[in-house]
Amino acid sequence: MDNLEFLHEIENASGENISTCYQCYKCSNGCPVAAEMDLLPHRIIRHIINGNREKVLGSKSIWMCLQCMTCSVRCPNNIDIAHVINTLRKVSVKLSMEAQKDRWLFDNLFLDSVKTHGRLYELETIMKYKMAKKDILSDTKMGIDMLLKGRMGILPHSIKDRKMLRAIFKKVEDDRPNGW
Numbered sequence: 001m002d003n004l005e006f007l008h009e010i011e012n013a014s015g016e017n018i019s020t021c022y023q024c025y026k027c028s029n030g031c032p033v034a035a036e037m038d039l040l041p042h043r044i045i046r047h048i049i050n051g052n053r054e055k056v057l058g059s060k061s062i063w064m065c066l067q068c069m070t071c072s073v074r075c076p077n078n079i080d081i082a083h084v085i086n087t088l089r090k091v092s093v094k095l096s097m098e099a100q101k102d103r104w105l106f107d108n109l110f111l112d113s114v115k116t117h118g119r120l121y122e123l124e125t126i127m128k129y130k131m132a133k134k135d136i137l138s139d140t141k142m143g144i145d146m147l148l149k150g151r152m153g154i155l156p157h158s159i160k161d162r163k164m165l166r167a168i169f170k171k172v173e174d175d176r177p178n179g180w
Helices: 003-014 026-030 041-049 053-057 070-074 081-094 101-117 122-133 140-148 162-175
Strands: none
Touching: 003 041, 003 081, 026 041, 026 070, 041 053, 041 081, 053 081, 070 081, 101 122, 101 162
């Protein structure tokens, strides 16, 4: 695989012109979780350009990203870096290289709950997560305490217009290049 193959793969999958990055560091300087990352956002972009597939896709940084969009807003070349990072997550999962499988699982369960109910249904999401992890009994006391204190409901609180919400999710999914 040549160096440009990985760059072209991620540019095509994300729809972003990554190669326009000139390493100004603005994305990294504004990142609220930069201190927790093994690769700062500007370095992720540089490694993509240099074709360092394994380094990027195996990085914990792509899973630390909060998707707050600070990096994307600060980019003088209008690269949606947060979207690039989300694309990297998907590629990493597809290739079973993800460093943070738990976070990917929880993110998807969270979004499924919001898509279904219009907001997070905590009990259902936590139970699905625990069942997927085959770890149903840990944290049971904390869960019961949260229920008893009213911090988490037994039944979901759905929004009224779930049909419109599903249409919004569909539009976002349809607008992503190449099904991303």
